[in-house]
Amino acid sequence: MLLPMTSGAPDLSRFRADFPALARLRRGRPPIYLNNACVTLRPRPVVEAITRYYEAFPTCGGGRAEGVRHLHSWFGEELREEEERAREAVRDLLGAADVSEIVWTRNTTEAINLVARGLRLEPGDEVLGSEGEHNSNLVPWLEVQRRLRERAGDPELVVRRFFDLADDGGFDVAKALAAIGPRTRVLAVSHASSLDGSQVSDDVVRALARRVHEVGGVLLLDAAQSVPHRPVDVCALGVDFLAFSFHKMCGPSGMGVLYGRRAHLDALEPFIVGGDTVADTWVDAVEYKAPPGRFEGGLQDYAGMLGARAAIEYVTKTVGLDQVRAHDLALNAYLTERLQPLECDHFWLLGPRDAAERGGVVTMASSVGAIVNAIEREADERHNLMLRKGMFCVNAYLHRRHDRTGTASNNLRASVYLYNTEAECEVLCDVVEQVVKNPLDHLDDE
């Protein structure tokens, strides 16, 4: 029995019925899903939109050169219209100037790889990020560094540099601005942290954009943890590239977006080339399409595009992003209020103290893995409550900050979304309280 909301969060419980996964039972209990920073559940309209592709027009939407309609096909034409509407929905979601600035990718990772591989970086150029970037916004740049080192014959060449986060893990704008220099070609930072939910405010993003533009660089925003949770306007922010994934906002797996200002996309080299990326080919030459087509190689995930549009409509119109944001913050305020008093030598929360600076994420850490394992086990086995344990793809930061005390991987993240309730958060807090207050009573051989 779910309790009424007391946290001041908007009552979004009516939307729970839209999510088939929430109707499942195990041992007579429904799931409590608090792993939304990884993947959200999907509502029925998204599932139906994906199915509609396979049932209504399961064909190819390509086969048409830029600006030339030589596709005369009932299913094909309908599909092309659906694809265009999906791209328009993303344009509107991000406030982009034109649909040609929206590139379909498989996910945030692929979008950032596209930029990293497509920019014509040279030895001497620098890519700047924080110490706390997700692997998807770290590894592509380290790979660029590896290639440029080989090219320059200099194994010590530094391409990817980092600046420190604040002591509490929050974004330190002064350190970021100070780190931008004349060699900075790319500033690639997270809009919200995958580790602890730390948010970068819109004012800070604008300040970063101004500064990096002054030195002739570009700003890439890893928005995987922000676009699903708050309004984002790429023009107002002044970003040059932005990447996000739909699986974190009720959309399909394997669908993501790279936004790029058209001038930057025009200058970007293609990443994966072949079918549908070209206007024409000859036996010894190729003419690529204009963006975004040149970046979308091979048969595309049309079902995913339909699902993506349905997800955007569901989150922004059926529910409303402002409602989602207010709901996230209210639930996190409740979680934080319950969990912070439990902090001790063996248990603490990561990230800024103020829940409002962490969106919908609360990450618990422990000096010993047994506490983390016990909370996860008891939440799962007794309450079907799902969390995320480990390093959340922010290994580099955790190694740097916590290897000395051996606590780098002893983390447990709870992340809320629009269908979660205060009653569900209460269950988590009760489990944590029981374990943290008497940890040695909860030892198990896991």
Added chain:
Amino acid sequence: MAVSTAVRTYYAERIFAQSGRDEAPPNFRPLDVEPTGRFTVEGCRGGGKNVLEIQLTGDDDRVTDLRLACGLCNPAMYACADVVADWARGRDLAGILALDPLDVGNLTPFFERLGGPGRPDDAREKFQYVLLALQRAVLDHRREAAPPMPEIGEHTGRDLDDEDDED
């Protein structure tokens, strides 16, 4: 499955009591110098990952120091790794490599260091993981190829001495 009394007692006194936000038990603090040998083993049962990394320094004859890093390890892995680290520090390399951890009879000194009661099988399993990993870290130190990790029997949750009685 419940943690044995011996592991619980050792863990509470030697691991948990020495762990804190800015403090790890001595054997779980990083080496001050670059290790000369290392090995990582995943002794995974259930939800814990039990990823144990052993880093050591040594010369031609002995292990001069070694430290451990545990990723989401259970109490038995922590306790057994701590026991083995104390045993191995300063020990001659040949002696470490000569030990056959899969022969339970060779584990008696480790059970004694763990403390009683009995010879719990959860400790047997983890002693075997840790000792085999230690041997591979020693081989890494000597720049010798290590054989693949053998299969280690999952613990029964019982005491080895009780099982002997049943025979």
